[in-house]
Amino acid sequence: MPFIRVSYQEDQYTPTELPLISKVIMEALIEHFNVPEDDCFQAFHAHKPYEFYYNRNYLNVERSDRLLYIQITLKSGRSTAQKTGFYKSLAEHLANIVNVRQDDVFAVLVNTEFEDWTFGNGIAQMIQASENGKEGGLE
Template identity: 40%
Template sequence: MPFTRIAIRAGQSAAYKAALSEGIQRALVATFNVPEDDIFMVVSEHDENSFFFKPSYLGIEHSENLVLIQLTVSNTRTVEQKKALYRRIADELAESPGVRKEDVFINLVEVQTENWSFGNGIAQYAT
């Protein structure tokens, strides 16, 4: 049920974008127990006039290849699971497509389970 937004600088290949999506999905499956076929992701590309960040923040040096990842998920995971997810995403993306771990920025947005509708105007997870 995660909804993932990935923002990158324009100009990357289709294979690069697919590798980002696949790596994030592997991390979600491994750490958040997300079903393998539960994939809802969008990649947006931004030119230098619409992609802003400080090259250094909290002692972390970011390059022009910064990847901004925002995951909207149900508020059902522990802090340990969240930390494991962050590590796993950074590891997966370092492996393929070769993103520096310093360039993996992750923001997790938690919502209540009744805040999802996967179609047909039905709140499938509402109790």
């Protein structure tokens, strides 16, 4: 049940690269957090340069204009090892598959609970699934 927002500076990524970024993110979520393959909800946002701000070398990370902000809202409960494995895999695969510099992969996980989600129809589907013993993992 993760919801992913990817923000980037316009004209930095091509229409061919964006689906690859989406795929890499999903594969890392599946591998490290056991997210079901069909649980894909992502929004990509291109920003004009005057709408996109960042420190080029905060914490000794050398960022470029191809910086990706990847915000993932998901159910709480992942271990530190899962999270760090996810971050490493995400950066490596984006570098290898999309040619994104690892320095330009900025990811943040936002933890929520089942009652914080509706997937439509005004129903908290994850609460119902949890009550019926059908959590389907910790998506």
